Structures are given as structure tokens and as C-alpha cells.
Amino acid sequence: MRDLTSDTITEAVISTMRDTKDSRLAEIMESLVRHVHAFVRDVELTEEEWARGVDFLTRTGQMCTPTRQEFILLSDVLGVTMLVDALSNRRPAEATQNSVLGPFFRDDRPQPPDAADISGGLPGTPLFFEGRVVDREGAPVAGAAVDVWHSDAEGHYDVDVPGRVDPAMRALFRTEETGHFSFRSIRPSSYPIPGDGPVGEIMGATGRSLMRPAHVHLLIEAPGFQRVTTMLFPSDDPYLDADPVFGVKDSLVASYDTYAADSGPRRGPTDQPYTVLRHTFVLELLPAG
Numbered sequence: 206m207r208d209l210t211s212d213t214i215t216e217a218v219i220s221t222m223r224d225t226k227d228s229r230l231a232e233i234m235e236s237l238v239r240h241v242h243a244f245v246r247d248v249e250l251t252e253e254e255w256a257r258g259v260d261f262l263t264r265t266g267q268m269c270t271p272t273r274q275e276f277i278l279l280s281d282v283l284g285v286t287m288l289v290d291a292l293s294n295r296r297p298a299e300a301t302q303n304s305v306l307g308p309f310f311r312d313d314r315p316q317p318p319d320a321a322d323i324s325g326g327l328p329g330t331p332l333f334f335e336g337r338v339v340d341r342e343g344a345p346v347a348g349a350a351v352d353v354w355h356s357d358a359e360g361h362y363d364v365d366v367p368g369r370v371d372p373a374m375r376a377l378f379r380t381e382e383t384g385h386f387s388f389r390s391i392r393p394s395s396y397p398i399p400g401d402g403p404v405g406e407i408m409g410a411t412g413r414s415l416m417r418p419a420h421v422h423l424l425i426e427a428p429g430f431q432r433v434t435t436m437l438f439p440s441d442d443p444y445l446d447a448d449p450v451f452g453v454k455d456s457l458v459a460s461y462d463t464y465a466a467d468s469g470p471r472r473g474p475t476d477q478p479y480t481v482l483r484h485t486f487v488l489e490l491l492p493a494g
């Protein structure tokens with residue numbers, strides 16, 4: 206293994222790994238080397254560009270903290286996160302589809318009763334969410350764990366609201382015998398992904414918008430069913446077709462119906478216009494065995 210050339214180095218590197226005991230690791234490493242080498246050949250990467258790439262990845266790692274994961278963000282904006290999800294969660298079209306989990310899920314969320322107000326008193330258009338969880342035959346799924354979380358009217362999650370330490374705009378509910386769950390909150394807003402790090406540089410250099418369409422996140426789990434990690438987007442959001450993390454699917458675009466205070470299905474509980482969001486979530490059974 207000497208005098209390697211650009212034609213022979215790929216097979217030489219792969220041959221050094223032939224004693225890999227884990228067959229899956231062997232498969233992944235061989236493919237990784239082949240694809241990285243092919244990429245370098247394809248663009249004829251220069252030494253300066255190689256150094257810039259190393260610097261970019263170094264700074265991406267240095268940007269990471271317990272609350273900021275720049276590598277996941279990089280995966281998101283390159284479409285890798287949604288690609289892995291698509292390969293891992295193939296579901297029939299009738300079942301609720303997945304989207305990205307995102308960085309704002311917290312497991313220290315409250316578990317209020319059904320119909321609770323989870324807004325934390327933050328200002329915004331009242332949102333009444335009425336959800337239902339069913340199986341593919343339409344039968345209700347009782348006792349499903351439903352996590353919800355979303356941003357405020359300015360696009361901030363509770364962890365980013367200045368001075369706020371208590372969880373807000375997030376909760377864990379359990380579906381009733383009818384499969385229903387509901388809550389009151391405030392309507393979320395579109396917001397930019399973080400643009401102050403290496404990922405932001407790439408987004409700027411490639412002319413991409415940082416703005417995500419508004420959404421409510423949901424994570425639904427029930428015994429015997431595939432876990433659903435998803436979100437619902439308002440059908441009138443201007444950023445639906447430019448989501449920087451590629452999370453939008455037609456089936457997850459929902460009608461956020463807005464009514465005047467003295468009209469509509471929730472007449473009375475608010476003295477300002479309000480939004481009603483209704484959605485049925487369809488769970489897919491886990492594979493047998």
C-alpha cells in the first residue's frame with residue numbers, strides 16, 4: 206500500500222477496514238469513504254477549500270452547547286434529517302406523517318387536564334386546539350400520550366422568552382376514551398432558524414431564507430402504534446414552500462380557522478378574535494412480532 210494515486214487510494218482505504226467485526230459498521234464506513242472520495246473528485250476540491258471545510262466543521266462543533274445543536278441544524282438544512290425520517294418511517298398516506306422534532310422539545314413539561322390553558326399568560330391570538338387520535342380503521346385510540354409545544358406570537362419558545370423559566374406553550378395530554386384531547390393556548394408565529402453560526406453563513410451564501418412557517422409541534426405515542434413526531438402548519442403561512450428544514454407536507458397543512466370574538470364555535474370565552482384548529486391524527490400499527 207504505497208505510491209497510492211487518486212485512482213487507487215479509495216480501494217486502499219477501504220481495504221484497511223476489512224477486519225471490522227460489526228458488519229453494519231463495515232458497510233457504512235465503506236460507503237462513506239466511497240462517497241466522500243467521489244465528492245472530492247467530483248468538485249476537484251482544492252487545498253484551500255479543504256481547509257475551509259475543516260474550519261467550517263470545527264466551528265460547527267464549537268457552536269454546540271446543551272441548548273444549541275449546530276450539527277443537527279446543519280443536518281436539517283441539508284435535508285438529511287428529513288431523509289433519515291423518510292427512510293425510517295414509511296407510512297401509508299392515510300396515516301399521519303412525520304416531520305422534524307426540532308430543538309425545543311422538553312420532557313419537564315406540565316401534564317394539565319384536558320382543555321387547559323397552556324399559554325402561560327403570554328399575549329397572542331387565543332388558539333383552541335381540538336385533536337383526535339384514531340387508528341387506520343377510524344377507531345379512537347384512548348390513553349395516547351400527546352405532547353404539544355409551540356412558539357409564541359413573536360416566534361419564541363418558552364426557553365427563549367426573556368426572563369421566563371417556567372414551561373409554557375407546552376404540555377403532555379392523554380387522549381380520552383373517545384380519542385379526543387384539547388387545549389387552549391396562543392397562535393404560534395413563523396420564526397427564523399438560528400442564523401448566527403456556521404449554518405447561518407451557508408444559508409446566506411446560498412441565498413436561502415431562515416424563516417420556518419408557523420407550526421404546532423406534536424409527539425404522539427400509544428402502545429402498539431408507531432410514534433408520530435409531527436407538526437401542523439397554517440394553510441395561509443407565507444413560508445410553507447421555503448421551509449429551511451424541509452418539514453412541510455401537504456397532509457400537515459391545516460386550516461387555522463379564525464373567528465371574531467362574538468361568533469364561531471367558541472363564542473364567549475374570549476373578547477378578541479380567536480383561532481380554532483381541529484385535526485385528526487391517524488396512527489399506524491407497529492409491525493407484528
Ligand SMILES: [Fe+2]
Pocket residue numbers: 307309420422
Ligand atoms: Fe418549532
